[in-house]
Amino acid sequence: MTLAVRLHLPPLTGGQAVLICSLSTATTGGIVQNRAFVYRAVVCGVNNSIGQTPLSFAESDAQAIFRTFTGALGPADEENSKLLLGARATRGNVLRVLQAYAQRGTDYLLFYFSGHGSEDGLALADGMLEYWELHAALANLPARARLVILDACHSGAYGGLVEVGGVGDLQESWAEVLAAALPGTRVLCAARSDELSAEGGSIRMGHFTWALLEALHRGKGSLRGRDHRWVSDSEAFYLARAHLLSRWPNDAHPDCRNLSGDFPMLLSHAHAPIGRGALSIRPHARGYAADVEVVAARRTGVPMLLKCRLLDESRVEVGTETRIIVPTTNDDSGMVRFHFPRSALPYEHRQALDWGYQVPLHWAVSLVDPYHGYVLGKATRRVVYRRQNHAPLF
Numbered sequence: 001m002t003l004a005v006r007l008h009l010p011p012l013t014g015g016q017a018v019l020i021c022s023l024s025t026a027t028t029g030g031i032v033q034n035r036a037f038v039y040r041a042v043v044c045g046v047n048n049s050i051g052q053t054p055l056s057f058a059e060s061d062a063q064a065i066f067r068t069f070t071g072a073l074g075p076a077d078e079e080n081s082k083l084l085l086g087a088r089a090t091r092g093n094v095l096r097v098l099q100a101y102a103q104r105g106t107d108y109l110l111f112y113f114s115g116h117g118s119e120d121g122l123a124l125a126d127g128m129l130e131y132w133e134l135h136a137a138l139a140n141l142p143a144r145a146r147l148v149i150l151d152a153c154h155s156g157a158y159g160g161l162v163e164v165g166g167v168g169d170l171q172e173s174w175a176e177v178l179a180a181a182l183p184g185t186r187v188l189c190a191a192r193s194d195e196l197s198a199e200g201g202s203i204r205m206g207h208f209t210w211a212l213l214e215a216l217h218r219g220k221g222s223l224r225g226r227d228h229r230w231v232s233d234s235e236a237f238y239l240a241r242a243h244l245l246s247r248w249p250n251d252a253h254p255d256c257r258n259l260s261g262d263f264p265m266l267l268s269h270a271h272a273p274i275g276r277g278a279l280s281i282r283p284h285a286r287g288y289a290a291d292v293e294v295v296a297a298r299r300t301g302v303p304m305l306l307k308c309r310l311l312d313e314s315r316v317e318v319g320t321e322t323r324i325i326v327p328t329t330n331d332d333s334g335m336v337r338f339h340f341p342r343s344a345l346p347y348e349h350r351q352a353l354d355w356g357y358q359v360p361l362h363w364a365v366s367l368v369d370p371y372h373g374y375v376l377g378k379a380t381r382r383v384v385y386r387r388q389n390h391a392p393l394f
Contacts, residue, residue: 040101055199060204062112065213086125106143107144152191221235283363288344291336296327301327307368313361318345365378
Protein backbone atom coordinates (compact mmCIF):
# COMPACT_ATOMS: atom_id res chain seq x y z
CA MET A 1 0.00 0.00 0.00
CA THR A 2 1.67 3.19 -1.18
CA LEU A 3 0.78 6.81 -1.67
CA ALA A 4 2.20 8.93 -4.44
CA VAL A 5 1.76 12.69 -4.22
CA ARG A 6 1.68 14.76 -7.39
CA LEU A 7 1.49 18.52 -7.64
CA HIS A 8 -0.88 18.85 -10.58
CA LEU A 9 -4.40 18.25 -11.86
CA PRO A 10 -6.71 20.13 -9.57
CA PRO A 11 -9.90 20.18 -11.71
CA LEU A 12 -11.66 22.42 -9.20
CA THR A 13 -12.76 26.00 -9.07
CA GLY A 14 -11.03 28.36 -6.70
CA GLY A 15 -7.48 29.60 -6.50
CA GLN A 16 -6.09 27.62 -3.58
CA ALA A 17 -3.12 25.35 -4.16
CA VAL A 18 -4.06 21.74 -3.59
CA LEU A 19 -2.25 18.44 -3.76
CA ILE A 20 -3.16 15.56 -5.98
CA CYS A 21 -2.71 12.33 -4.07
CA SER A 22 -2.78 9.13 -6.10
CA LEU A 23 -3.69 6.13 -3.97
CA SER A 24 -2.59 2.77 -5.29
CA THR A 25 -3.39 -0.86 -4.58
CA ALA A 26 -4.11 -3.66 -6.99
CA THR A 27 -7.70 -3.86 -8.18
CA THR A 28 -8.97 -2.30 -11.40
CA GLY A 29 -12.36 -1.58 -12.87
CA GLY A 30 -15.25 0.75 -12.26
CA ILE A 31 -18.98 1.09 -12.61
CA VAL A 32 -18.84 1.51 -16.40
CA GLN A 33 -18.52 -2.08 -17.52
CA ASN A 34 -20.12 -4.44 -20.02
CA ARG A 35 -21.22 -1.67 -22.35
CA ALA A 36 -23.04 -2.66 -25.52
CA PHE A 37 -20.60 -0.52 -27.53
CA VAL A 38 -16.83 -0.40 -28.11
CA TYR A 39 -15.28 2.90 -27.02
CA ARG A 40 -11.61 3.59 -27.66
CA ALA A 41 -9.50 6.54 -26.51
CA VAL A 42 -6.18 7.67 -27.99
CA VAL A 43 -4.63 10.26 -25.67
CA CYS A 44 -1.37 12.10 -26.39
CA GLY A 45 0.62 14.69 -24.44
CA VAL A 46 3.96 16.29 -25.36
CA ASN A 47 5.81 18.79 -23.18
CA ASN A 48 8.99 18.89 -25.28
CA SER A 49 8.71 19.05 -29.05
CA ILE A 50 11.38 19.95 -31.60
CA GLY A 51 12.10 23.66 -31.84
CA GLN A 52 9.41 24.64 -29.32
CA THR A 53 9.53 26.18 -25.85
CA PRO A 54 8.99 23.37 -23.32
CA LEU A 55 5.54 23.14 -21.77
CA SER A 56 4.93 22.23 -18.14
CA PHE A 57 1.57 20.47 -18.03
CA ALA A 58 0.72 18.97 -21.43
CA GLU A 59 1.71 15.44 -20.39
CA SER A 60 0.04 15.57 -16.99
CA ASP A 61 -3.09 16.95 -18.71
CA ALA A 62 -3.09 13.93 -21.00
CA GLN A 63 -2.74 11.62 -18.00
CA ALA A 64 -5.70 13.33 -16.36
CA ILE A 65 -7.86 12.91 -19.45
CA PHE A 66 -6.86 9.26 -19.85
CA ARG A 67 -7.56 8.53 -16.18
CA THR A 68 -10.95 10.24 -16.48
CA PHE A 69 -12.12 8.42 -19.60
CA THR A 70 -10.89 5.00 -18.41
CA GLY A 71 -11.99 5.53 -14.81
CA ALA A 72 -15.15 4.78 -12.88
CA LEU A 73 -17.27 7.22 -14.88
CA GLY A 74 -15.59 6.81 -18.24
CA PRO A 75 -16.92 4.85 -21.20
CA ALA A 76 -13.50 3.46 -22.21
CA ASP A 77 -11.10 1.01 -20.58
CA GLU A 78 -7.34 0.78 -20.64
CA GLU A 79 -7.34 -2.41 -22.71
CA ASN A 80 -9.07 -0.67 -25.62
CA SER A 81 -7.27 2.67 -25.24
CA LYS A 82 -3.78 4.09 -25.64
CA LEU A 83 -1.86 6.74 -23.70
CA LEU A 84 1.18 8.23 -25.49
CA LEU A 85 3.32 10.63 -23.47
CA GLY A 86 6.53 12.51 -24.20
CA ALA A 87 9.01 10.65 -26.39
CA ARG A 88 6.44 7.90 -27.09
CA ALA A 89 4.04 10.38 -28.69
CA THR A 90 5.60 10.28 -32.16
CA ARG A 91 3.96 10.67 -35.55
CA GLY A 92 4.55 7.02 -36.33
CA ASN A 93 3.11 5.76 -33.05
CA VAL A 94 0.00 7.91 -33.33
CA LEU A 95 -0.71 6.84 -36.90
CA ARG A 96 0.03 3.17 -36.11
CA VAL A 97 -2.41 3.18 -33.20
CA LEU A 98 -5.14 4.75 -35.33
CA GLN A 99 -4.47 2.25 -38.12
CA ALA A 100 -4.66 -0.66 -35.66
CA TYR A 101 -7.99 0.59 -34.32
CA ALA A 102 -9.24 1.00 -37.89
CA GLN A 103 -8.62 -2.71 -38.43
CA ARG A 104 -10.29 -3.75 -35.17
CA GLY A 105 -13.28 -1.46 -35.50
CA THR A 106 -14.98 0.67 -32.89
CA ASP A 107 -18.26 2.39 -32.16
CA TYR A 108 -16.86 5.54 -30.55
CA LEU A 109 -13.34 6.93 -30.85
CA LEU A 110 -11.92 9.77 -28.77
CA PHE A 111 -8.64 11.41 -29.83
CA TYR A 112 -7.07 13.92 -27.42
CA PHE A 113 -3.87 15.91 -27.84
CA SER A 114 -2.19 18.36 -25.47
CA GLY A 115 0.94 20.20 -26.55
CA HIS A 116 2.18 22.77 -29.03
CA GLY A 117 0.24 23.38 -32.21
CA SER A 118 0.39 25.55 -35.29
CA GLU A 119 -1.96 26.50 -38.09
CA ASP A 120 -0.68 23.42 -39.97
CA GLY A 121 -0.58 20.67 -37.38
CA LEU A 122 0.29 19.27 -33.96
CA ALA A 123 3.85 19.24 -32.59
CA LEU A 124 4.59 15.65 -31.59
CA ALA A 125 7.83 14.45 -30.03
CA ASP A 126 9.59 13.90 -33.37
CA GLY A 127 7.99 16.54 -35.55
CA MET A 128 4.75 17.95 -36.88
CA LEU A 129 1.70 15.78 -37.49
CA GLU A 130 -0.14 17.83 -40.07
CA TYR A 131 -3.87 18.22 -39.70
CA TRP A 132 -4.59 16.61 -43.04
CA GLU A 133 -2.69 13.48 -41.93
CA LEU A 134 -4.69 13.24 -38.73
CA HIS A 135 -7.93 13.87 -40.57
CA ALA A 136 -7.14 11.20 -43.16
CA ALA A 137 -6.27 8.64 -40.48
CA LEU A 138 -9.49 9.33 -38.61
CA ALA A 139 -11.59 9.33 -41.76
CA ASN A 140 -10.30 5.83 -42.57
CA LEU A 141 -11.33 4.56 -39.15
CA PRO A 142 -14.82 3.09 -39.30
CA ALA A 143 -16.79 4.27 -36.29
CA ARG A 144 -20.26 5.41 -35.43
CA ALA A 145 -18.76 8.68 -34.21
CA ARG A 146 -15.34 10.24 -33.62
CA LEU A 147 -14.44 13.07 -31.25
CA VAL A 148 -11.21 15.06 -31.55
CA ILE A 149 -10.11 17.23 -28.58
CA LEU A 150 -7.12 19.50 -29.17
CA ASP A 151 -5.62 21.56 -26.34
CA ALA A 152 -3.05 23.39 -28.42
CA CYS A 153 -2.40 26.79 -29.93
CA HIS A 154 -4.11 27.43 -33.28
CA SER A 155 -6.03 24.15 -32.87
CA GLY A 156 -9.13 25.70 -34.41
CA ALA A 157 -7.38 25.29 -37.74
CA TYR A 158 -8.12 21.56 -37.55
CA GLY A 159 -11.76 22.29 -36.87
CA GLY A 160 -11.85 24.33 -40.06
CA LEU A 161 -10.31 21.45 -41.98
CA VAL A 162 -12.98 19.06 -40.73
CA GLU A 163 -15.73 21.54 -41.47
CA VAL A 164 -14.76 22.05 -45.12
CA GLY A 165 -13.21 18.67 -45.80
CA GLY A 166 -9.73 20.12 -46.35
CA VAL A 167 -10.47 21.59 -49.79
CA GLY A 168 -9.62 25.22 -49.08
CA ASP A 169 -11.54 28.39 -48.31
CA LEU A 170 -15.24 28.25 -49.13
CA GLN A 171 -18.26 30.36 -48.44
CA GLU A 172 -19.97 29.50 -45.17
CA SER A 173 -22.96 27.89 -46.89
CA TRP A 174 -20.68 25.51 -48.80
CA ALA A 175 -18.75 24.80 -45.62
CA GLU A 176 -21.98 23.75 -43.93
CA VAL A 177 -22.79 21.43 -46.84
CA LEU A 178 -19.40 19.75 -46.65
CA ALA A 179 -19.56 19.52 -42.86
CA ALA A 180 -22.81 17.63 -43.26
CA ALA A 181 -20.95 15.22 -45.55
CA LEU A 182 -18.54 14.38 -42.70
CA PRO A 183 -21.03 13.26 -40.07
CA GLY A 184 -18.69 11.10 -38.03
CA THR A 185 -16.18 13.62 -36.67
CA ARG A 186 -16.79 16.13 -33.89
CA VAL A 187 -14.10 18.58 -32.83
CA LEU A 188 -13.36 20.50 -29.61
CA CYS A 189 -10.49 23.00 -29.81
CA ALA A 190 -8.82 25.08 -27.12
CA ALA A 191 -8.32 28.06 -29.42
CA ARG A 192 -9.36 29.51 -32.73
CA SER A 193 -6.95 29.17 -35.65
CA ASP A 194 -5.39 32.59 -34.94
CA GLU A 195 -5.20 32.27 -31.13
CA LEU A 196 -2.78 30.91 -28.53
CA SER A 197 -3.97 28.57 -25.78
CA ALA A 198 -2.67 28.91 -22.22
CA GLU A 199 -1.52 26.77 -19.30
CA GLY A 200 -0.35 27.16 -15.73
CA GLY A 201 -1.25 29.47 -12.88
CA SER A 202 -2.78 28.16 -9.68
CA ILE A 203 -4.52 25.28 -11.47
CA ARG A 204 -1.22 23.87 -12.85
CA MET A 205 -2.93 22.63 -16.02
CA GLY A 206 -3.81 23.70 -19.52
CA HIS A 207 -6.69 26.11 -19.13
CA PHE A 208 -8.90 24.35 -21.67
CA THR A 209 -8.29 20.88 -20.23
CA TRP A 210 -9.05 22.19 -16.74
CA ALA A 211 -12.32 23.71 -17.97
CA LEU A 212 -13.22 20.53 -19.84
CA LEU A 213 -12.70 18.34 -16.76
CA GLU A 214 -14.78 20.79 -14.73
CA ALA A 215 -17.56 20.50 -17.29
CA LEU A 216 -17.41 16.72 -17.48
CA HIS A 217 -17.69 16.32 -13.71
CA ARG A 218 -20.28 19.04 -13.17
CA GLY A 219 -22.48 18.27 -16.18
CA LYS A 220 -26.08 17.23 -15.51
CA GLY A 221 -26.10 14.59 -18.25
CA SER A 222 -28.00 15.78 -21.31
CA LEU A 223 -27.68 12.41 -23.07
CA ARG A 224 -29.87 9.74 -21.53
CA GLY A 225 -28.89 6.10 -21.73
CA ARG A 226 -30.91 3.12 -20.60
CA ASP A 227 -29.67 3.28 -17.02
CA HIS A 228 -27.51 6.41 -16.83
CA ARG A 229 -27.18 9.98 -17.93
CA TRP A 230 -24.14 10.89 -20.00
CA VAL A 231 -22.46 14.26 -20.35
CA SER A 232 -22.50 14.74 -24.12
CA ASP A 233 -20.07 16.44 -26.49
CA SER A 234 -22.12 19.60 -26.81
CA GLU A 235 -22.94 19.83 -23.09
CA ALA A 236 -19.27 19.43 -22.17
CA PHE A 237 -18.03 21.97 -24.71
CA TYR A 238 -20.42 24.79 -23.95
CA LEU A 239 -20.07 24.33 -20.21
CA ALA A 240 -16.27 24.20 -20.54
CA ARG A 241 -16.20 27.34 -22.63
CA ALA A 242 -18.33 29.15 -20.06
CA HIS A 243 -16.01 28.00 -17.22
CA LEU A 244 -12.89 29.07 -19.10
CA LEU A 245 -14.05 32.50 -20.23
CA SER A 246 -15.58 33.19 -16.84
CA ARG A 247 -12.24 32.63 -15.14
CA TRP A 248 -9.96 33.96 -17.89
CA PRO A 249 -11.99 36.41 -20.01
CA ASN A 250 -8.91 37.37 -22.04
CA ASP A 251 -7.95 33.78 -22.88
CA ALA A 252 -8.31 32.11 -26.25
CA HIS A 253 -11.84 31.29 -27.35
CA PRO A 254 -12.59 27.54 -27.48
CA ASP A 255 -13.99 26.43 -30.82
CA CYS A 256 -16.02 23.43 -31.97
CA ARG A 257 -17.33 21.70 -35.09
CA ASN A 258 -20.13 19.23 -35.81
CA LEU A 259 -21.35 18.81 -32.23
CA SER A 260 -24.71 17.10 -32.07
CA GLY A 261 -25.16 16.18 -28.42
CA ASP A 262 -25.19 12.42 -29.10
CA PHE A 263 -21.55 11.57 -28.32
CA PRO A 264 -21.21 10.11 -24.78
CA MET A 265 -18.22 11.49 -22.89
CA LEU A 266 -18.66 10.78 -19.17
CA LEU A 267 -21.34 9.43 -16.88
CA SER A 268 -22.94 12.26 -14.94
CA HIS A 269 -22.72 12.05 -11.16
CA ALA A 270 -24.74 15.21 -10.56
CA HIS A 271 -27.82 13.29 -9.42
CA ALA A 272 -26.35 10.64 -7.10
CA PRO A 273 -23.01 9.99 -5.38
CA ILE A 274 -20.55 7.66 -7.05
CA GLY A 275 -18.61 5.22 -4.88
CA ARG A 276 -17.89 5.47 -1.20
CA GLY A 277 -15.05 6.19 1.21
CA ALA A 278 -13.88 5.40 4.74
CA LEU A 279 -11.49 7.29 7.01
CA SER A 280 -9.52 6.61 10.18
CA ILE A 281 -7.25 8.96 12.18
CA ARG A 282 -3.90 8.06 13.74
CA PRO A 283 -2.41 10.91 15.83
CA HIS A 284 1.37 11.23 15.98
CA ALA A 285 3.22 10.73 19.24
CA ARG A 286 4.70 14.25 19.02
CA GLY A 287 3.39 17.53 17.71
CA TYR A 288 0.03 18.40 16.23
CA ALA A 289 0.07 15.88 13.40
CA ALA A 290 -1.97 12.90 12.33
CA ASP A 291 -2.03 10.33 9.56
CA VAL A 292 -5.41 9.82 7.94
CA GLU A 293 -6.01 6.45 6.32
CA VAL A 294 -8.25 6.79 3.27
CA VAL A 295 -10.15 3.91 1.67
CA ALA A 296 -12.01 4.63 -1.57
CA ALA A 297 -14.21 2.27 -3.58
CA ARG A 298 -15.62 2.62 -7.10
CA ARG A 299 -14.18 6.07 -7.77
CA THR A 300 -11.26 5.33 -10.09
CA GLY A 301 -10.12 8.59 -11.66
CA VAL A 302 -12.81 10.65 -9.89
CA PRO A 303 -11.34 13.32 -7.56
CA MET A 304 -12.32 13.55 -3.90
CA LEU A 305 -11.73 16.41 -1.47
CA LEU A 306 -10.17 15.34 1.84
CA LYS A 307 -10.65 18.04 4.48
CA CYS A 308 -8.98 17.97 7.89
CA ARG A 309 -10.05 20.33 10.68
CA LEU A 310 -8.48 20.75 14.11
CA LEU A 311 -11.03 21.95 16.70
CA ASP A 312 -10.86 22.93 20.34
CA GLU A 313 -13.17 21.56 23.04
CA SER A 314 -15.81 24.18 22.14
CA ARG A 315 -15.64 23.02 18.50
CA VAL A 316 -14.01 26.28 17.44
CA GLU A 317 -11.78 25.68 14.44
CA VAL A 318 -8.07 25.95 15.19
CA GLY A 319 -6.81 25.05 11.72
CA THR A 320 -7.84 23.43 8.45
CA GLU A 321 -6.07 21.77 5.53
CA THR A 322 -7.33 20.10 2.35
CA ARG A 323 -6.04 17.61 -0.19
CA ILE A 324 -7.40 16.35 -3.47
CA ILE A 325 -7.38 12.55 -3.69
CA VAL A 326 -7.59 10.81 -7.07
CA PRO A 327 -7.94 7.01 -6.72
CA THR A 328 -6.09 5.05 -9.40
CA THR A 329 -7.90 1.74 -8.90
CA ASN A 330 -11.40 0.56 -8.09
CA ASP A 331 -10.57 -0.39 -4.48
CA ASP A 332 -7.88 1.99 -3.30
CA SER A 333 -6.29 2.95 -0.01
CA GLY A 334 -3.44 5.01 1.34
CA MET A 335 -2.26 7.40 4.02
CA VAL A 336 -2.32 11.21 4.02
CA ARG A 337 -0.44 13.21 6.66
CA PHE A 338 -1.68 16.48 8.15
CA HIS A 339 0.40 18.72 10.40
CA PHE A 340 -0.48 21.95 12.16
CA PRO A 341 2.27 24.17 13.67
CA ARG A 342 2.06 25.14 17.33
CA SER A 343 1.58 28.73 16.21
CA ALA A 344 -1.80 27.72 14.76
CA LEU A 345 -3.14 27.21 18.30
CA PRO A 346 -4.87 30.17 19.95
CA TYR A 347 -2.75 32.05 22.50
CA GLU A 348 -4.76 30.75 25.46
CA HIS A 349 -4.17 27.15 24.36
CA ARG A 350 -0.42 27.67 24.05
CA GLN A 351 -0.37 29.40 27.44
CA ALA A 352 -2.31 26.55 29.07
CA LEU A 353 0.20 24.03 27.70
CA ASP A 354 3.12 26.12 28.98
CA TRP A 355 1.53 26.22 32.45
CA GLY A 356 1.25 22.44 32.50
CA TYR A 357 -2.43 22.04 31.74
CA GLN A 358 -3.79 19.40 29.41
CA VAL A 359 -5.48 20.71 26.26
CA PRO A 360 -8.01 18.51 24.42
CA LEU A 361 -8.31 18.96 20.66
CA HIS A 362 -10.56 17.25 18.14
CA TRP A 363 -9.42 15.97 14.76
CA ALA A 364 -12.29 15.95 12.25
CA VAL A 365 -11.81 14.67 8.70
CA SER A 366 -14.28 14.34 5.87
CA LEU A 367 -14.14 12.96 2.33
CA VAL A 368 -16.37 14.90 -0.06
CA ASP A 369 -17.22 14.91 -3.76
CA PRO A 370 -15.75 18.32 -4.69
CA TYR A 371 -18.17 18.91 -7.55
CA HIS A 372 -21.53 18.13 -5.98
CA GLY A 373 -20.87 18.14 -2.23
CA TYR A 374 -21.73 14.51 -1.47
CA VAL A 375 -20.14 13.30 1.77
CA LEU A 376 -18.42 9.98 1.09
CA GLY A 377 -16.95 9.39 4.55
CA LYS A 378 -15.97 11.12 7.78
CA ALA A 379 -14.24 10.47 11.10
CA THR A 380 -13.42 12.30 14.34
CA ARG A 381 -10.99 11.69 17.18
CA ARG A 382 -10.45 13.52 20.47
CA VAL A 383 -6.81 13.86 21.53
CA VAL A 384 -5.57 15.37 24.81
CA TYR A 385 -2.22 17.18 24.51
CA ARG A 386 0.22 17.90 27.34
CA ARG A 387 3.18 20.19 27.81
CA GLN A 388 6.10 17.80 27.29
CA ASN A 389 6.84 18.14 23.57
CA HIS A 390 3.10 18.78 23.23
CA ALA A 391 2.62 15.04 22.93
CA PRO A 392 -0.87 13.55 23.03
CA LEU A 393 -2.02 11.40 25.93
CA PHE A 394 -3.24 8.15 24.41
